[in-house]
Amino acid sequence: MTDATTLPLRNPRTGLSDGELPITSASEVAVLGAQLRQAQLAWAERSIEERCACLDALADALVARRDGFLDALLADTGRWHESQIEVDGTVGAIRRWAQQAAGCLAEKPAQQEAIPFIQSQQTWVPYAVVGVISPWNFPLMLTLIDAVPALAAGCSILAKPSEVTSRFVPLLREALDEAGLGAVFKLVTGAGATGQAVIEASDQICFTGSVATGRKVGEACARRFIPASLELGGKDPALVLSDANIAHAARALAWGSFVNGGQSCMSIERVYVEAPVADAFIAALVKEASALQLAWPDPKQGQIGPVIAASQVELVRGQLADAKAKGARALTGGELIEQGGVWCPPTVLVDVTDEMAVVADESFASVLPVMVVADEAEAIARANATEFGLSAAVFTQSPERAQRVARQLQAGGISINDACLTGMVQTAEKQSFKLSGMGGSRMGTASIRRFVRARALLINNGTASPWWFPAA
Numbered sequence: 001m002t003d004a005t006t007l008p009l010r011n012p013r014t015g016l017s018d019g020e021l022p023i024t025s026a027s028e029v030a031v032l033g034a035q036l037r038q039a040q041l042a043w044a045e046r047s048i049e050e051r052c053a054c055l056d057a058l059a060d061a062l063v064a065r066r067d068g069f070l071d072a073l074l075a076d077t078g079r080w081h082e083s084q085i086e087v088d089g090t091v092g093a094i095r096r097w098a099q100q101a102a103g104c105l106a107e108k109p110a111q112q113e114a115i116p117f118i119q120s121q122q123t124w125v126p127y128a129v130v131g132v133i134s135p136w137n138f139p140l141m142l143t144l145i146d147a148v149p150a151l152a153a154g155c156s157i158l159a160k161p162s163e164v165t166s167r168f169v170p171l172l173r174e175a176l177d178e179a180g181l182g183a184v185f186k187l188v189t190g191a192g193a194t195g196q197a198v199i200e201a202s203d204q205i206c207f208t209g210s211v212a213t214g215r216k217v218g219e220a221c222a223r224r225f226i227p228a229s230l231e232l233g234g235k236d237p238a239l240v241l242s243d244a245n246i247a248h249a250a251r252a253l254a255w256g257s258f259v260n261g262g263q264s265c266m267s268i269e270r271v272y273v274e275a276p277v278a279d280a281f282i283a284a285l286v287k288e289a290s291a292l293q294l295a296w297p298d299p300k301q302g303q304i305g306p307v308i309a310a311s312q313v314e315l316v317r318g319q320l321a322d323a324k325a326k327g328a329r330a331l332t333g334g335e336l337i338e339q340g341g342v343w344c345p346p347t348v349l350v351d352v353t354d355e356m357a358v359v360a361d362e363s364f365a366s367v368l369p370v371m372v373v374a375d376e377a378e379a380i381a382r383a384n385a386t387e388f389g390l391s392a393a394v395f396t397q398s399p400e401r402a403q404r405v406a407r408q409l410q411a412g413g414i415s416i417n418d419a420c421l422t423g424m425v426q427t428a429e430k431q432s433f434k435l436s437g438m439g440g441s442r443m444g445t446a447s448i449r450r451f452v453r454a455r456a457l458l459i460n461n462g463t464a465s466p467w468w469f470p471a472a
Contacts, residue, residue, distance in 0.1 A: 004023065005022065005023055006020040006021060006022055006023060007020065007021045007023060007163050007190070007191060008020060008021075009021050009075075009076070009166070009167060010164070010310060011075055011076075011078070011341070012076075012077065012078040012305075012306040012307060012308045012309075012310075012341045012342075013078040013296075013299065013305075013306055013340055013341050014340045014341060015310075015338075015340050015341040015342065016340075018075075019075075019167065021163060021166050021189050021190070022189055022190075023189065023190040023191070023193075023194065024160075024188035024189055024190050024194050024197075025190075025194075025197075026193060026194070026196070026197035026200075028188070029158070029188055029194060029197035029198060029200075029201050030197065030200070030201055032158060032186045032188065032201070033129055033158055033198075033200075033201025033202065034201075035183075035186070036128075036129045036156035036157070036158055036183075036184060036186055036201075037128050037129055037156070039156055039183040039184050040126075040128045040129065040154070040155065040156035040184060043154060043156060043183075043184045044126050044154035044155075046154075048101060048102045048105060048152065048153075048154070049102055051101075051151060051152055051154065052097070052098040052099075052101050052102060052152055053098070054151075054179050054180050054181050055094050055095075055097055055098040055101075055148060055151065055152060055179075056094075056095065056098045057178070057179035057180060057181075058094055058148075058175060058176065058179035058181060059091045059094040059095050059098070060179075061174070061175035061176075061178040061179050062087070062090065062091050062094070062175055063091055064175075065171050065174070065175060066087055068171050069083075069087050069140060069168055069171055070083050070084065070087060072167040072168040072171060073086065073087070073139065073140065073165075073167075073168060074299060075167050076136075076139060076164070076165035076166070076167050076168070076308075077136075077137075077139070077165060077305065077308050078295075078299065078305045078306040078308060078341060079260060079261065079295060079299065079305030079306075079308075080295065080299040080300050080305075081295075081300075081303070082138075082259065082260045082305070086138050086140055086141045087140065089141060090140055090141045090144055090145075093141075093144070093145065093148065093426060094144065094148050096426075097148050097149050097152050097448075098152075100445055101149065101152035101153070101448060103445075104445045104446075104448045104449070105124050105152075105153060105448060105449075105452065107121070107122065107123055107124070108121070108122065109121070110457070110459055116463075117460060117461050117462075117463035117465075118458065118459065118460060118461075119458075119459040119461065120456055120457065120458050120459065121456070121457040121459065122454065122455075122456060123454075123455045123456070123457060124153070124452035124453070124454065124455065125452060125453045125454075125455050126150075126153045126154035126155045126451055126452050126453075127150075127155050127203040127204045127451055127452070127453070128155065128156065128203050129155070129156050129157075129158055129201065129202045129203050129204075130146070130147070130150040130155045130156070130157055130158070130202060130203070130204045130205075130206065130451060131157075131158045131159070131160075131198040131199060131201065131202030131204065131205045131206070132146055132147050132150075132157060132158070132159040132160070132205075132206045132207075133159075133160050133195050133198060133199075133205065133206070133207045133208070133209070133217065134159065134160070134161050134162060134208055134209075135162050135208050135209045136161075136162035136164035136165040136308055136309055137260065137263045137264055137265075137308065137364070138260075138264070139161050139162060139165035139166070139168060140168050140172070142208050143159050143161050143172070143187075145442060146206035146229065146442060146450075147159055147185065147206075149447055149448040149450075149451060150206075150448075150450075150451040151181065151184065151185065152448060153448050153451040153452050154451075154452070155184075155204075155451050156184040156185065156186075157184065157185040157186070158186050158188065158198055158201055158202055159185070159186070159187050159188070159198075160187075160188050160189065160190065160194055160195050160198050161187070161189070163189065163190060163191045164308065164309050165308070166189045169187050169189055172187060173187055195217075196220065199217065199220045199221060199224065200224070202226065203226055204226055204227050204228070204229075204450075204451070205217060205221050205226065205227075205228045205229070206228075206229045206442075206450075207228065207229070207230050207231070208230075208231045208232075208265075209232065210232060210233055210362075211232045211233045211387075211435050211436075214230045214232040214437070217230065218230055218438070227439070227450075228438070228439060229437075229438075229439030229440065229442065229450055230432075230437045230438050230439055231265070231390075231432055231436070231437040231439075231442065232265075232390075232432065232435060232436050232437045233265060233362040233388060233390070233435070233436060234265045234266060234267070234269070234362065234388050234389075234390030234391065234436050235269050235270060235359075235360070235361070235362055235386050235388040235390075236266060236267060236268050236269055236270070236388075236390055236391050236392055236393070236411070237268070237269075237270040237271070237272060237382075237383035237386075237392050237393075237409075238253055238256070238268045238270070238271045238272070238392065238393040238394070238395065238419060239271075239272050239273075239376075239379045239380070239383060239392070239393070239394045239395065239405060239409075240253075240271060240272070240273040240274065240277065240281050240395045241274055241376060241379070241394070241395060241396040241401065241405070242274040242276045242277050243396050243397050243398055243401070244277065244281075244395035244396050244397065244417075245395070245397055245417075246277055246280050246281050246284050247284055248395070248417065249281060249284075249395040249417075250281060250284035250285040250287070250288050251284075251288055252393075252395070252417070252418050252419045253268055253271060253285060253288075253368070253393070253419055254285060254288035254289055254292065254346070255419060255420075256268040256393065256415075256418075256419025256420045257269065257346075257366065257367075257368040257419070258289065258292060258303070258304060258346045258366040258368070259303075259420070260305070261304050261305045261306065261307065261308070261343075261344060261365065261366050262344070262363065262364060262365045262366035262367060262368075263307070263308055263312075263364045263365065264364075264420070264423070265362075265390055265436075266390060266391050266413075266420045266422055266423045267364075267420070268368065268393060268419050268420070269362070269363055269367075269368065269369075270359060270368075270369055270371070270383070271285075271368060271369070271370045271371065272371050272372075272373045272378075272379040272382055272383055273370060273371070273372055273373065273379075274372075274373060274374075274375060274376065274379065275372050275373065275374055278370075278372040281370075282331070282348070282350060282370055285348055285368075285370065286331045286332055286348055289332045289333070289346040289347075289348050289368075290332050290346075292304055292346045294337070294339075294343050294345065296339055296340070296343065304343065304344075304345065304346060304366055305343075306340075306341040306342060306343050307336070307341065307342045307343065307344055307364075307365060309364070310342075312364050312365065313336065313342045315363075315364075316336065316344060316363060316364070316365040316367065317336055318357070319356075319357045319358040319361065319363055319367070320334060320335070320336070320347070320358070320367065322356055322357045322358065323349055323352065323356045323357070323358045323369070326353065326355065326356050327351050327353070328349045328350065328351050328352045328353075328356060328358070328369070329349065329350050329351050330347055330348065330349055331348045331349070331350060332345070332346055332347060332348045333345035333346050333347030333348070333366070333367075334347050334349075344365040344366050344367065345366065346366045346368075347365075347366060347367045347368065348368055348370060349367065349368065349369040349370065350369075350370050352369040352370065352371050354382070354385070356369070359371075360386070362388070376401075376405060379405075380405060380408050380409065383409060384408075384409065384410045386434070387434055387435045388411075388433075388434055388435060388436045389410045389411045389412065389432060389433025389434035389435075389436045390411055390412060390413070390422075390432055390433070390436040390437070391411050391412060391413040391414065391415065391420070391422045391430075392406075392409045392411040392413075392414050392415070393414065393415040393416070393418065393419045393420075394406050394409070394414060394415075394416050394417075395416075395417055396416075396417070397417075402416045402417070410433050410434065411433055411436075412430040412431045412432050412433055412436070413428075413430040413443075422443070425443075426443050426444075427443065427444055427445075428443060428444055429441040429443055429444035429446050429447070430443055430444075
């Protein structure tokens with residue numbers, strides 16, 4: 001009996017396996033890593049402007065293959081509208097880096113130090129091979145979100161998308177070759193063993209995924225003494241304060257929780273609403289949730305796609321059963337639907353308590369528990385009572401109150417009077433708090449600095465230094 005060389009590819013709309021994914025072996029990954037390490041030497045020697053021209057060419061190549069990428073993403077994720085946003089947003093991010101990267105890493109002339117005869121000059125040294133291990137909820141975007149600035153910085157890329165959603169890989173390889181990037185950007189496919197091999201072949205790792213797997217990745221990187229940028233899970237809260245625009249908050253949170261079927265680390269997964277407006281808000285939220293439809297049988301109709309990863313089905317089913325057993329009520333949805341694949345209708349839960357798994361643990365589904373609080377202080381305390389700290393949202397019509405509350409929330413990106421802006425606005429720096437991750441910001445122009453080491457040239461202009469030994 002030989003080891004498997006492929007993995008089945010499941011279509012989440014049908015629930016059936018309708019393709020096979022080649023497994024890149026550890027030895028093959030090692031060979032690709034060595035090739036990248038060699039190719040990176042010439043890549044880093046090219047000017048950053050030349051590298052950015054290749055990024056522009058990559059954006060063009062993605063645009064030319066837009067329909068193909070949409071078909072691949074639809075087959076892997078089962079959703080259409082979000083796939084359009086994903087492809088177009090990825091192209092926009094590539095073009096933005098092509099325009100901005102040179103300014104981010106521009107070397108300046110040597111500057112005079114306080115010591116009269118010493119100058120210093122700042123230079124940057126890219127990591128040779130950056131490994132990218134990306135998840136299944138936004139497969140194309142999260143494969144490229146770190147890879148693109150790393151390429152601009154002069155690194156080569158060894159990327160492994162999730163084995164759940166890798167049908168876009170052949171198209172991306174074509175696009176990379178067309179853009180002149182095939183030698184410095186290699187894609188591998190497979191499951192955990194392939195990911196481990198990527199870590200062994202790389203000089204830095206960017207990982208997006210669960211806390212449990214992120215711990216293992218971080219530990220493996222620590223053993224190799226290489227840096228790791230980890231963006232992990234979230235349990236993002238929203239605070240609806242007594243002076244909020246209720247209709248506005250309900251509409252924003254229906255989108256922020258249920259878009260992509262709730263399968264996003266930045267999804268709103270808990271709402272804390274002040275008691276004076278709780279009834280009005282819950283009624284408005286139920287109205288918004290009830291108007292959303294499953295994207296079935298036509299993926300281009302309706303708003304809610306299927307549960308993408310089969311591994312999530314029993315997890316979500318268990319969370320819903322636990323909540324109901326402990327007294328929660330579903331005002332909309334509340335049960336998974338098996339219809340080809342598995343679907344989670346927009347679910348609004350009330351009478352929810354903190355000991356329920358649906359409040360404590362990440363839920364990659366369109367499930368939103370709503371909890372009534374006495375006041376702002378309770379809302380802040382309960383929002384912060386979590387091991388996660390990715391992002392959050394605050395709804396109030398008072399700018400001063402919004403600032404005061406937002407600055408007390410223990411999360412890296414706070415949306416004010418909106419939800420999930422951290423995913424839509426990629427120019428502001430933010431970091432993950434608590435177990436939601438570690439490493440520098442992957443947003444904002446400063447994020448490119450993750451992929452270079454700072455090197456200082458310290459220059460004596462020829463004057464004898466007073467700390468030297470006396471001349472013989």
